[in-house]
Amino acid sequence: MSQSPARLCAAALLLLPSRTCPGAEGALSPLRKKRRSALRGCLWQNLRGCAGDGLTAAGPGRAVCSMGSSTSRLYSALAKTLGSSGSAVPQQCLEQPCQEQLEPIDPKELLEECQEVLQGRPARFHRDFVTLKNCFSSNRHHPIRVMQWNILAQALGEGKDNFIKCPMEALKWEERKYLILEEILTYQPDVLCLQEVDHYWDTFQPMLSRLGYQCTFLPKPWSPCLEVECNNGPDGCALFFLQDRFQLVSSSKLRLTARTLQTNQVAIAETLQCRETGRLICVVVTHLKARTGWERFRSAQGSDLLRNLQDITEGAKIPLIICGDFNAEPTEDVYKHFASSSLNLNSAYKVLSVDGQSEPPYTTWNIRPSGESCHTLDYIWYSQHALNVNAALDLLTEEQIGPNRLPSFNYPSDHMSLVCDFSFSEDPDRLL
Template sequence: MDFTVMSYNILAQDLLEDNMELYRHCRLEVLDWDYRCNILLEEICRWAPDILCLQEVQENHYDTQLYPALTQMGYNCAYKKRTGNKTDGCATCYRSNCFSEVSVTLLEFFRPETELLDRHNVGIVLLLRPLVYQGSKVSAKGSLLCVANTHLLFNPSRGDVKLAQLAIMLAEIDSVVKSWKAKGEHCNVILCGDFNSVPHMPLYQLITTGELYFQGIPAWMVSGQKNLSHKTDCHRLFAPLWPSSLGISDNCQYVTASEVDESHSPIVCPGGKLQYSHNFLLKLRFCSVSCVRPSDLQVIPGVTDNTPDMSSRKQPYVQRFGPIIRHQLDLESIYNHTLLDCNHSEVTTLHCEGGATVDYIFYSPERTLSSDQAAGGKFGSEGLKLVGCLSLLSGDALWSMEGLPNHTFPSDHLCLLAKLRLDLNAPS
């Protein structure tokens, strides 16, 4: 089954009007929302993607214009507005004649109990199953497809926040994949969005290599959007990157309450006082003083003759959260980030302050099964095969078209489009 995926930051009108200095090169008519909306819908209709991941989707425009038009084109849609007073969010849409929806999770990265996560970005994780037509019969068949869509924080100096937001996204995807693997089903992953990070920098490396050694690196270097090395007070990253109260390990996986060191996550009660849980207080039974047997203690079999096993005590969270963060998802970028014909860098966004690549489609690449997997009764390969993608442009080419937005492209971002092949007979 071949299917297409589009990822597109469509530039919310409220954000455009709040940052008009970025678009002083543009003709006024191309900044009008109704004008941009018509071009946007024409572009979506032209490419007709089977899966569509949008960012910077303004809520009132989604309700009154985009959702009605997309449903008329045959899409089912999920939308999540950013929290707080933000007016835009993310939307993930899929053709109802290509996929059936298994589940949808709307993620909020703002966590009031965690000082680090005080920004209002969001994400969507959608689980789909392909629809197969055999004559007049329609059936859901083949590997599951986990489609994730997000827009990470822009601030170039807050790489620590970006990594924590990404960890939430990866933990949710990992949870979906593992839950279906436990049921004997393989789940391919597509991760789309505006990551506000340039290629080959630490955040990108974490996604594509599965690990990142972060100890001591400047926070601005995580995304590489701006070189802030001239600043003498640059914040640097040290373990743990986020508090245990987030419930996510340094493997970007959810952890159970029993695995979290509660000494670092007291409950905040009304009035600002801290209160430790009963389970935490019980741990004090095994402090060093409690393990010293008084000389006059009467020995009672089964009561006072036992010594607490200190080896079973979990390491403190700071020790368990090491200088490396990892994830177990096998992901590659659809794009190479360099134009083949001229060796210039691809650009996905451009305005008066310059152009860069910050938008991506990551996917589970096709892998041949190991001999151990083949011995277990599985044969062939798993993953998605990249058939092709829509070429991006260089910054010079876009400036020759009067920059972005213009009469051809309605946003300050270009759309990313890829064709992927899913083996419906792949082992589950």
């Protein structure tokens, strides 16, 4: 007889040392205590999601973010997804999800629900696509739409990041998740690259898999989210692609190094075959070390990633798209390494500039206790010998962002999403 997911969740919790077990706490180092606490919180969250029995707290002192009303399509979809797997919901803490065929969700209906839930919020910003005049109209294949976005980890947004001009109410996950989903559903990317994902297992994987995406997640080895009370587990990078457009050829999960030191930053690189053209493309998502003073560290991480990609793409024989929050301005060495790499990369968002050679003035804009921060840190790099940029989504204006900056009631992250349409070049070797 199969057991219910709730029973399995409870069983999984029993695998952890009891808080009242004599000597159990004293035998653990402070670091292991933190990790064990985070794991217990992770399992409690899943117990709440699987049980669906009115529990109001995920264990002692752990509040749970509901997924919406029990009558909503989003809530029902997630409840059915979490309840459909009879095997351990602790999969949230594993690297490999159980790939299971689930009933698809109509993206239009889900977008409508997001908009209904967000009716009480200010109108969202309108952004236009800028189409390049020299894009190849003769290309008869559908463009590949790629979306890059640091969505702001929930634990950091409500905890460590301290956006002093953003009301806490605007950061509550109960509505902020709808803003994130609305942005994704509005632009309907074929490939989606996200950073600071700490609600992968309970939101993004179940929802996007049912929208037709294949999903991959790689958490940071030690996430700062775990230092926040009532966290939802570690944050990391996630890569999604539409299965009706691409077939997975290979997948690599990378822990970046700085010289010989293994670091806390990661990358996912997946080689995909386009079903329409039969051509290969390697898509990468990464998130480099943050903060001023770590420029040389980021440079070393970037060099390590480039070396790995040199091998994965067989020396640029496979075209590349690299999405990420590099935490680096264009003046930093890591940016220059990518711009001058033998992989022949170019930054897609330069197409928005008048001369086609300059990055946008900002991709993130926030206010913390240390002051106002306005920087260009996010990029979509691409193989310019094999791919063309057909269009790019314009960025928010200063007037749209407003004096309190990001995040806000209008926008869920302090980073803006970048969206580009690419096409394969008819002459892929022209610049090699």
